[in-house]
Amino acid sequence: MESAEYRGTPSVIDRYFTRWYKTDLKGKPCEDHCILQHSNRICVITLAESHPILQKKKRIQSINYQISAGCSRLQNKVSGKSKRGGQFLTELAPLCRITSTDGEEYTIFSCIRGRLLEVNEDILKTPDLLLEKPSTEGYIAVILPKFEESKSITEGLLTRAEYEDVLLKRTGESKEPC
Amino acid sequence: MLPLKTKDRPIVRALLAAGCCARCVLRFCCIGLQSAYRQTYEDLASELHAFVSDEEGDKPSDGAKQERPEDPPCKKARLETEQGDAEDGDGAGGTQPQPETDVDTAVSSTVCVVCLGVLQHYCDKTFAKKVSEVVTAEDYQFDSLVLSVSLPAQLSVREHSTWLLVKKQVREKGVCLGKDDVIQVKEAFKWIMNDLVSRELGVPVLAKSLFEVSVGFTHPETDGDCHFLATTCSDCFKPAKNKLSVFTRMAVVKALEKISEENFRRRFPCPPSRPSTGCAAQDVQCLHVSVFVAGRYNKFSRTLPQTPWVIDGERRMESSVEELITAPLLSSFRSEGFNFCSSGREDVDVRTLGNGRPFAVELLNPHRAQFSRAEMHQLQEAINSSSELIRVRDLQIVTRDAVAHMKEGEEDKTKSYGALIWTQRPIEKDDIEFINNIKELRIAQKTPLRVLHRRPLAVRQRLIHTMAASFLDAHHFHLNLRTQAGTYIKEFVHGDFGRTKPNLCELMNADTDILELDVESVDVDWPPAVED
Numbered sequence: 001m002e003s004a005e006y007r008g009t010p011s012v013i014d015r016y017f018t019r020w021y022k023t024d025l026k027g028k029p030c031e032d033h034c035i036l037q038h039s040n041r042i043c044v045i046t047l048a049e050s051h052p053i054l055q056k057k058k059r060i061q062s063i064n065y066q067i068s069a070g071c072s073r074l075q076n077k078v079s080g081k082s083k084r085g086g087q088f089l090t091e092l093a094p095l096c097r098i099t100s101t102d103g104e105e106y107t108i109f110s111c112i113r114g115r116l117l118e119v120n121e122d123i124l125k126t127p128d129l130l131l132e133k134p135s136t137e138g139y140i141a142v143i144l145p146k147f148e149e150s151k152s153i154t155e156g157l158l159t160r161a162e163y164e165d166v167l168l169k170r171t172g173e174s175k176e177p178c
Numbered sequence: 179m180l181p182l183k184t185k186d187r188p189i190v191r192a193l194l195a196a197g198c199c200a201r202c203v204l205r206f207c208c209i210g211l212q213s214a215y216r217q218t219y220e221d222l223a224s225e226l227h228a229f230v231s232d233e234e235g236d237k238p239s240d241g242a243k244q245e246r247p248e249d250p251p252c253k254k255a256r257l258e259t260e261q262g263d264a265e266d267g268d269g270a271g272g273t274q275p276q277p278e279t280d281v282d283t284a285v286s287s288t289v290c291v292v293c294l295g296v297l298q299h300y301c302d303k304t305f306a307k308k309v310s311e312v313v314t315a316e317d318y319q320f321d322s323l324v325l326s327v328s329l330p331a332q333l334s335v336r337e338h339s340t341w342l343l344v345k346k347q348v349r350e351k352g353v354c355l356g357k358d359d360v361i362q363v364k365e366a367f368k369w370i371m372n373d374l375v376s377r378e379l380g381v382p383v384l385a386k387s388l389f390e391v392s393v394g395f396t397h398p399e400t401d402g403d404c405h406f407l408a409t410t411c412s413d414c415f416k417p418a419k420n421k422l423s424v425f426t427r428m429a430v431v432k433a434l435e436k437i438s439e440e441n442f443r444r445r446f447p448c449p450p451s452r453p454s455t456g457c458a459a460q461d462v463q464c465l466h467v468s469v470f471v472a473g474r475y476n477k478f479s480r481t482l483p484q485t486p487w488v489i490d491g492e493r494r495m496e497s498s499v500e501e502l503i504t505a506p507l508l509s510s511f512r513s514e515g516f517n518f519c520s521s522g523r524e525d526v527d528v529r530t531l532g533n534g535r536p537f538a539v540e541l542l543n544p545h546r547a548q549f550s551r552a553e554m555h556q557l558q559e560a561i562n563s564s565s566e567l568i569r570v571r572d573l574q575i576v577t578r579d580a581v582a583h584m585k586e587g588e589e590d591k592t593k594s595y596g597a598l599i600w601t602q603r604p605i606e607k608d609d610i611e612f613i614n615n616i617k618e619l620r621i622a623q624k625t626p627l628r629v630l631h632r633r634p635l636a637v638r639q640r641l642i643h644t645m646a647a648s649f650l651d652a653h654h655f656h657l658n659l660r661t662q663a664g665t666y667i668k669e670f671v672h673g674d675f676g677r678t679k680p681n682l683c684e685l686m687n688a689d690t691d692i693l694e695l696d697v698e699s700v701d702v703d704w705p706p707a708v709e710d
Binding site: 117118 | 600624627628629630631632633634635672673675676691693
């Protein structure tokens with residue numbers, strides 16, 4: 001990460017977003033997600049830097065937003081200020097499946113309750129964005145939590161400090177964490 | 179002298195018998211002579227009494243000249259109530275003439291069945307004084323006023339019932355009379371009161387004025403009078419959010435137009451029943467039409483929002499452009515509130531330099547509305563000396579219509595910006611040279627994440643007309659941009675998660691961020707410049 005001193009000011013993410021984390025999703029080790037919550041409550045779902053895809057610098061075979069036979073995140077459309085028509089997601093709703101060239105499949109989850117506003121279609125055309133800019137251009141999806149839940153949705157998530165603790169413990173527990 | 183004709187006599191009798199006040203009798207006789215209403219109630223009542231009781235035609239009632247002697251003498255209004263409807267007109271010859279005083283008492287002391295006392299007890303100098311005292315106490319500046327009256331909705335039901343009574347008379351007499359010819363309660367009220375209030379306040383009371391004085395009347399006793407209409411004409415009474423009751427005056431009038439005479443007569447007494455109380459006057463309301471003040475503002479602070487910034491009920495910043503501008507305006511115009519609008523807005527951390535941003539303030543219910551050019555200039559100085567954070571120019575009073583100029587063409591105007599750019603990769607002078615050659619760059623912007631919570635998701639095409647880059651150091655340069663209004667500059671620079679394309683990061687092939695942003699000009703040529 002860039003240091004704030006070098007830039008003179010914090011980055012866009014540091015200025016406007018709070019970083020939240022969810023680790024070992026669905027019990028799968030190191031499949032960590034990062035949730036960037038804007039001060040206006042909007043959340044951007046990204047891979048955490050400790051996710052196996054990034055840690056092991058995997059090559060992406062495919063990214064699939066078709067999460068079941070009847071449901072594709074690409075079909076999601078919202079209209080108007082109130083974002084009518086967006087798919088409503090719960091914490092463990094899958095957003096997409098990413099297959100790496102070594103045959104592994106990773107499912108990316110919503111992590112929070114809210115209305116799906118958009119998914120990042122650019123990573124379909126340029127999967128490398130996911131590896132090169134995981135926390136900006138390589139984001140997975142944008143989700144709008146309910147107004148009344150904008151505080152509670154992050155209750156089950158880890159703060160940056162807690163996440164760093166988890167990472168530290170992992171390196172302590174085994175030489176080969178992921 | 180009352181311009182009543184012989185043919186009116188049975189109508190007048192029937193109305194008096196039904197419990198109509200003297201002025202309502204004139205209304206239903208379609209008397210359009212305003213002075214007739216303006217005489218005191220007592221004079222009018224006794225004149226009317228003289229008219230009905232005049233059988234020989236030798237009394238000084240000018241309309242009664244051709245009157246036939248077989249016309250019966252006056253009838254006792256109170257006794258007549260019950261059978262009056264049945265034996266109205268000139269059929270009831272046997273009744274004993276009553277002393278004048280008795281009729282007078284009946285006419286003046288009982289509450290009118292139609293106007294519920296509005297034309298009896300609220301159309302005199304005393305009430306005009308009361309209204310005027312309220313207006314004077316409010317301390318408005320005005321050179322004319324319009325008097326408006328709000329009557330309880332059930333008055334229309336009573337008016338309709340009485341009209342049916344008169345219609346019956348008219349039919350029997352073969353006289354042609356339309357409901358539209360009947361003088362409205364409001365009209366009669368104004369004929370009397372406009373003059374009286376005008377005399378009290380010393381300004382003309384007109385049909386139209388910027389300053390409105392409203393008097394309202396209620397009559398709780400008969401509020402239920404309208405309710406039967408809901409069962410006969412349910413589609414006239416649809417509940418709406420901002421209505422206290424579905425029985426608005428308009429809805430009642432509409433329902434009365436639809437209901438058949440038979441149906442109405444079955445459900446409502448004709449003539450109307452006698453009330454035991456008169457209308458109550460509500461508080462007098464004064465309202466001056468809004469005054470619009472326009473100008474241009476500069477904002478020199480990066481910690482000053484344009485409008486108060488409140489999150490979860492808590493204030494984020496101490497002040498705002500809006501408050502700094504409107505506080506002196508509110509106190510000078512002694513206005514009760516305001517609406518602030520501007521040609522676009524800048525973020526809290528953005529300065530607005532140059533000629534400033536056009537704005538307009540609607541001042542609601544101003545107690546003072548007239549300011550000379552010199553006074554407006556003083557007001558501008560007062561705003562400018564109140565804070566270092568903003569500056570206002572071209573402050574002037576404008577019309578409501580002119581404010582539309584500010585909003586029209588907001589999209590196709592251009593805006594100029596100055597930005598301090600940071601680049602992650604070290605740069606040299608030559609690395610930014612190419613930026614100066616980019617002309618009419620078309621960019622596609624998805625609604626920025628920072629405003630997405632309150633605006634629809636869309637992709638907007640915007641033009642960056644020209645850019646000029648000037649090198650500062652290895653990681654910084656200054657960028658001037660002339661763009662189509664509505665372009666999100668910050669997102670163009672940092673890319674907003676790749677949601678603005680192309681963005682400066684792509685053009686530079688390096689991460690870039692925006693550290694400072696200034697609006698240099700808002701190219702809207704309104705409001706006109708004011709010379710100092």
